[in-house]
Amino acid sequence: MKKPAPELEPDANPASVARSIVLRQLTNSPKSRHQLAQKLAERNVPADVAESVLDRFVEIELIDDAEFAQLWVRSRAQNRSLARGALKRELAEKGIAPELAEEALAQISDEDERDSAAELVRRKLRGSMNLADRAERDKYTRRWVAMLARKGYNPSAAFAVVGSLIDEQLESETPQ
Structure with a gap:
């Protein structure tokens, strides 16, 4: 069970408490303004104080x-x-x-996304898989497309990537 957020000390300056919370949060990793506002709300910092402290941090570019x-x-x-x-x-x-x-x-191109999806599926491909067997191929297609879907890939792109990699695998296994 989560313990309740501590109340601000009655004699504590809410602005300095808010500043120290924000600085502590930013020390760990970059955070969005929204995340920091949530953290201040959890610690019962008054909304107007939180707003002014966050505005100041944006102004001095510690929050961007x-x-x-x-x-x-x-x-x-x-x-x-x-x-x-x-x-x-x-x-x-x-x-x-x-x-x-x-x-x-916008920094991620369609090609980057396709390459990333292909790399994920390549890591799952094993020589011991019998992808020539239709049932086996269908099973792995479902698994890999589902894995890509969980990572946010669009279904048609996921099926295209998986299909082309299975085809590549089958071609490489076929004796010339």
């Missing part, structure tokens, strides 16, 4: 949602192989404005 979105997309696309669909959802959850999200997502 556009830069956060760019970093988030780059990192999650490289490290987690997420597609634009999943990244767009994550950015929305973090309170990033749709136009900033679109700018950040």
Whole structure:
């Protein structure tokens, strides 16, 4: 069970408490303004104080949602192989404005996304799989397309990537 957020000390300056919370949060990793506002609300910082503290942090560029979105997309696309669909959802959850999200997502091309999907499926391909067997091929197609869907890839692109990799695998196994 989650313990309740601590109340602000009655004699504590809410602005300095808010500043220290924001600084502590930003020390761990970049955060969006929305995430920081949520953290301040959890700690019972008055909304007007939180707003002014966050405005000041934006002003001095310690909070920058556009830069956060760019970093988030780059990192999650490289490290987690997420597609634009999943990244767009994550950015929305973090309170990033749709136009900033679109700018950040523009750094991933269709070709990058296709290459990433193909790499994910290649890691799953094994020589011991009998993809010439229709039932076996269908089973792995379903698994791999589902894996790609969980990572935000669009179904038609996922089926195309999986199909072409299975075809490549079958061609490489066929004696010349």
